[in-house]
Amino acid sequence: MEDAEKLPLPGAFLDFLKENGLDPSIYTAIDSIPRYIRLKPGCEAYIEEVQAEMKCKLQKVDWLAGFYSIPPDIQIASSKAYQEGKIYGIDASSGAAVMALNISEGDHVLDLCAAPGAKLCMILDLLGNSGSLTGVDVARHRLAACRTMLQKYTLGDRCRLFVADGTTFSLVPAGFHSACNSYQLEEKVDVFKEWTSRRPWKERQKAKKGGPPLLASRSQPPELIYYGQHSGVVGLTKGELYKTLSENEIGSCGYDKVLVDAECTHDGSFKHIQKFEHWGWKTLQRRVLDAERTDSLHVLQLDLLTNGFRLLKVGGTLVYSTCSLTFAQNEDVVDQFLKENRSAELQDIESARGWPCKNGRILKTLRFDPLTSSAGKWLGFVTAIWVQAICGNNYTFANYSDALKILMGLTQTQLNNLSVAKDVGKAFGIFSGLASDCWSTSTILIIGAIEGLIGYGVQLLVVSQRISPIPYWLMCVFLCLGGNSSTWLNTAVLVTCLRNFPKNRGPVSGILKGYVGLSTAIFTDICTALFSSDPSTFLLMLAIVPAVICFIAVLFLRESPPASTFAEEKQETQFFNIFNIVAITVAVYLLAFDITGRHGHVLSLVFTAGLLILLASPLLVPLYSIFFQSNPNPDMEQQIKEPLLGQNGSLQTEEEQQNLPASSGIKVEEVERKRKPLIGEDHNILEMLKTLDFWVLFVSFLCGVGTGLCVMNNMGQIGLALGYSDVSIFISFISIWGFFGRIFSGSLSEYFIRKSAMPRPLWNAASQILMCLGYVAMAMALPGSLYIGSMIVGICYGVRFAVTVPIASELFGLKYFGLLYNIIILNLPLGSFIFSGLIAGFLYDAQATSVPGGGNVCIGPNCYMLVFVIMAITCVLGCGLDLFLALRTKNVYSKIQLEKSLVTSTP
Numbered sequence: 001m002e003d004a005e006k007l008p009l010p011g012a013f014l015d016f017l018k019e020n021g022l023d024p025s026i027y028t029a030i031d032s033i034p035r036y037i038r039l040k041p042g043c044e045a046y047i048e049e050v051q052a053e054m055k056c057k058l059q060k061v062d063w064l065a066g067f068y069s070i071p072p073d074i075q076i077a078s079s080k081a082y083q084e085g086k087i088y089g090i091d092a093s094s095g096a097a098v099m100a101l102n103i104s105e106g107d108h109v110l111d112l113c114a115a116p117g118a119k120l121c122m123i124l125d126l127l128g129n130s131g132s133l134t135g136v137d138v139a140r141h142r143l144a145a146c147r148t149m150l151q152k153y154t155l156g157d158r159c160r161l162f163v164a165d166g167t168t169f170s171l172v173p174a175g176f177h178s179a180c181n182s183y184q185l186e187e188k189v190d191v192f193k194e195w196t197s198r199r200p201w202k203e204r205q206k207a208k209k210g211g212p213p214l215l216a217s218r219s220q221p222p223e224l225i226y227y228g229q230h231s232g233v234v235g236l237t238k239g240e241l242y243k244t245l246s247e248n249e250i251g252s253c254g255y256d257k258v259l260v261d262a263e264c265t266h267d268g269s270f271k272h273i274q275k276f277e278h279w280g281w282k283t284l285q286r287r288v289l290d291a292e293r294t295d296s297l298h299v300l301q302l303d304l305l306t307n308g309f310r311l312l313k314v315g316g317t318l319v320y321s322t323c324s325l326t327f328a329q330n331e332d333v334v335d336q337f338l339k340e341n342r343s344a345e346l347q348d349i350e351s352a353r354g355w356p357c358k359n360g361r362i363l364k365t366l367r368f369d370p371l372t373s374s375a376g377k378w379l380g381f382v383t384a385i386w387v388q389a390i391c392g393n394n395y396t397f398a399n400y401s402d403a404l405k406i407l408m409g410l411t412q413t414q415l416n417n418l419s420v421a422k423d424v425g426k427a428f429g430i431f432s433g434l435a436s437d438c439w440s441t442s443t444i445l446i447i448g449a450i451e452g453l454i455g456y457g458v459q460l461l462v463v464s465q466r467i468s469p470i471p472y473w474l475m476c477v478f479l480c481l482g483g484n485s486s487t488w489l490n491t492a493v494l495v496t497c498l499r500n501f502p503k504n505r506g507p508v509s510g511i512l513k514g515y516v517g518l519s520t521a522i523f524t525d526i527c528t529a530l531f532s533s534d535p536s537t538f539l540l541m542l543a544i545v546p547a548v549i550c551f552i553a554v555l556f557l558r559e560s561p562p563a564s565t566f567a568e569e570k571q572e573t574q575f576f577n578i579f580n581i582v583a584i585t586v587a588v589y590l591l592a593f594d595i596t597g598r599h600g601h602v603l604s605l606v607f608t609a610g611l612l613i614l615l616a617s618p619l620l621v622p623l624y625s626i627f628f629q630s631n632p633n634p635d636m637e638q639q640i641k642e643p644l645l646g647q648n649g650s651l652q653t654e655e656e657q658q659n660l661p662a663s664s665g666i667k668v669e670e671v672e673r674k675r676k677p678l679i680g681e682d683h684n685i686l687e688m689l690k691t692l693d694f695w696v697l698f699v700s701f702l703c704g705v706g707t708g709l710c711v712m713n714n715m716g717q718i719g720l721a722l723g724y725s726d727v728s729i730f731i732s733f734i735s736i737w738g739f740f741g742r743i744f745s746g747s748l749s750e751y752f753i754r755k756s757a758m759p760r761p762l763w764n765a766a767s768q769i770l771m772c773l774g775y776v777a778m779a780m781a782l783p784g785s786l787y788i789g790s791m792i793v794g795i796c797y798g799v800r801f802a803v804t805v806p807i808a809s810e811l812f813g814l815k816y817f818g819l820l821y822n823i824i825i826l827n828l829p830l831g832s833f834i835f836s837g838l839i840a841g842f843l844y845d846a847q848a849t850s851v852p853g854g855g856n857v858c859i860g861p862n863c864y865m866l867v868f869v870i871m872a873i874t875c876v877l878g879c880g881l882d883l884f885l886a887l888r889t890k891n892v893y894s895k896i897q898l899e900k901s902l903v904t905s906t907p
């Protein structure tokens with residue numbers, strides 16, 4: 001066994017792991033686990049200095065503000081930045097435990113197992129100049145180290161530290177609640193003054209005689225060893241400080257937030273376990289594995305949790321965390337606690353969205369697990385590709401619109417408005433965006449699948465004449481449903497994949513949107529090949545296939561940890577190159593089939609089989625991952641110098657880190673934003689709507705996709721007007737060239753950001769100019785114009801999509817991306833309505849002549865000429881807006897480039 005070679009774990013420890021259902025192979029990952037540091041708020045300007053001093057690049061941890069990962073071999077204790085208190089050594093999962101508390105301004109927080117104080121410092125940083133923090137620890141010398149840390153990082157002003165047993169500690173933040181302080185009217189004679197490190201004579205004498213015991217006992221009253229000026233202690237009398245309240249009083253005067261980061265076996269601490277190689281495995285047996293000790297640990301953990309909860313205000317939040325991986329010390333403790341405390345309720349840790357963790361055994365608990373194979377993430381991406389490859393069903397309206405027009409006896413305006421109705425369905429994408437912020441990927445996918453099944457199912461029944469034509473308005477509703485279904489699928493796929501691969505947003509968006517572009521061709525070609533463009537069969541496929549694919553994706557597509565090591569990122573880029581190659585092969589294959597004219601039945605069957613094989617081929621990436629790799633999740637223990645609480649109570653050094661494989665939040669609320677976000681940071685919807693950048697992006701997107709949609713929706717009639725009876729070739733053209741636009745702009749824009757900080761909006765500007773030329777070509781209606789025009793429109797429409805998605809995420813963040821994306825996508829129904837429903841519909845009807853039996857028709861280049869001219873002018877406007885946005889976002893892209901260059905230049 002490889003792990004045995006790396007770290008020869010003793011039999012007793014292996015037995016311990018086995019008893020607790022833990023895989024020993026997790027300890028093989030020790031050497032590849034990065035370290036984490038947190039930058040003290042306000043020290044951001046020193047990043048470069050810190051990097052230069054440590055001779056390594058700090059890689060930002062996207063999901064945890066202020067955290068950076070560094071290579072595992074870098075020692076921070078000797079660095080100037082550490083000594084000057086600019087950086088902390090703290091594990092990312094410890095940071096997650098603090099974030100789960102959801103600290104808000106003015107909170108009074110209790111840290112019941114505070115020493116050595118990494119989380120304590122982070123809490124104080126988050127509190128700033130408000131609220132208070134009470135740190136408690138049973139070990140005097142460890143808490144003294146905590147005090148040193150507070151002084152070093154100048155964080156002590158709102159903190160008080162008590163040596164006390166956390167299972168019996170009973171003091172509330174009395175100094176802040178006059179209502180809870182019955183002594184307030186008494187004359188205060190002997191009050192606490194400003195804290196001084198100089199001890200009273202009595203204490204010094206006591207210390208000379210050997211001092212108090214290192215560990216506080218349960219019955220011993222709390223001993224105050226430090227308090228800051230604004231910690232609520234100064235001005236209190238002893239009676240006030242040490243007053244214990246009734247349960248009822250605690251309900252209103254207790255703590256807003258309690259952290260119980262309980263003592264545990266530390267088996268989740270890799271480096272901690274590694275240290276036993278030096279300390280001796282017998283020590284491990286005695287300190288960690290001893291059955292009696294672990295039994296009493298479970299009791300201690302439950303007691304700490306119970307007492308922490310007792311001191312919590314009604315409506316407050318408690319987080320229980322350990323650095324053990326065993327169920328006994330985590331879920332079992334929480335389970336037992338919940339049984340005994342019916343007023344406690346487990347709450348979702350909402351800030352955990354996108355954290356590299358998985359669910360614990362109890363719903364709403366979380367585990368930071370050391371081994372997470374990336375195969376699942378890639379398998380999820382492959383199913384995302386498949387979902388997208390069937391997601392462009394919305395663009396295939398022209399394939400069956402004529403059947404609808406004839407069956408329902410519609411005019412062109414009515415038909416165009418039907419196509420607008422399907423695009424209006426996208427306006428309700430807002431719902432999928434909202435839902436994606438609270439529901440899982442699988443729920444969103446299932447909703448989309450069922451909606452599509454109903455929407456296209458009814459259209460199928462009408463077109464196949466299984467039911468007589470339904471009223472026009474009702475048909476609008478079902479088209480709307482069909483259109484809306486794709487927003488659920490797109491949202492589920494895009495949001496999840498962008499969060500899983502935040503460092504490769506261009507390729508992710510390019511590939512996924514590329515397949516959306518291809519999906520029209522995939523549907524059209526397979527249908528034409530197998531069923532000779534029969535509209536009923538086409539609709540049957542639109543109804544059934546997406547639902548089946550979605551149910552497959554439900555099994556695999558979920559949020560996973562983003563890459564957090566340099567090697568992982570490098571590999572991500574390689575894998576995306578492979579996906580790009582496969583996608584291009586699919587596109588070329590489709591193109592080859594399209595341009596080689598009509599094919600016989602056998603050849604068509606062979607083509608379809610080949611296409612299915614190509615669509616399945618991305619599976620090779622997750623298969624490679626399964627068979628040739630096992631990636632450690634890096635959120636594991638950092639450097640530990642000594643055992644935590646040894647039998648002699650030995651003291652850990654300051655830079656020791658805590659690991660947090662498991663934590664559960666009990667009542668967590670939304671984090672309050674303290675300042676207006678800058679462009680490039682996470683914006684909520686209101687914040688985004690208030691920015692000029694958003695409106696520029698929104699309107700320029702409208703200019704691009706609105707005009708493009710108009711061409712797609714009207715292609716059937718444009719083709720007829722120009723003398724083509726079969727327009728499927730043009731529809732396939734738009735789809736395939738759209739694909740090339742998406743795939744190349746996604747990856748190239750990423751490449752040029754990395755290379756020269758080229759703002760992504762410049763790609764939109766270029767596409768808009770090209771699109772303008774395409775419309776001019778179509779307006780001229782020369783021979784071949786429609787081929788050139790559909791190719792250009794396809795490319796530029798593709799670029800718009802692939803580039804705008806990452807731009808939105810780069811400017812406004814990924815936190816609320818589901819909703820942000822769907823607001824931007826509102827442009828589809830809006831653009832479709834303005835350019836297709838209003839402008840094209842009106843101008844076409846003005847030129848057309850009525851036909852017997854209802855409806856109208858227009859033949860000749862004049863039918864659409866004015867429409868094309870208007871759209872060409874719109875493109876020039878769009879280009880201007882894109883250039884303006886590129887100028888405004890120059891700095892954002894310089895920053896992104898800097899981050900990317902840091903990654904690539906690191907060995």
Ligand SMILES: C[S@@+](CC[C@H](N)C(=O)[O-])C[C@H]1O[C@@H](n2cnc3c(N)ncnc32)[C@H](O)[C@@H]1O
Pocket residue numbers: 094112113114115116117118119120136137138139142164165166167261262263264300323644645658
């Ligand atoms: C996992 S460590 C806490 C780490 C700390 N929260 C940090 O982030 O630096 C557990 C701590 O619990 C303390 N402890 C153990 N038994 C305790 C008790 N009965 N009451 C209070 N603290 C206790 C230990 O001294 C140890 O410092």
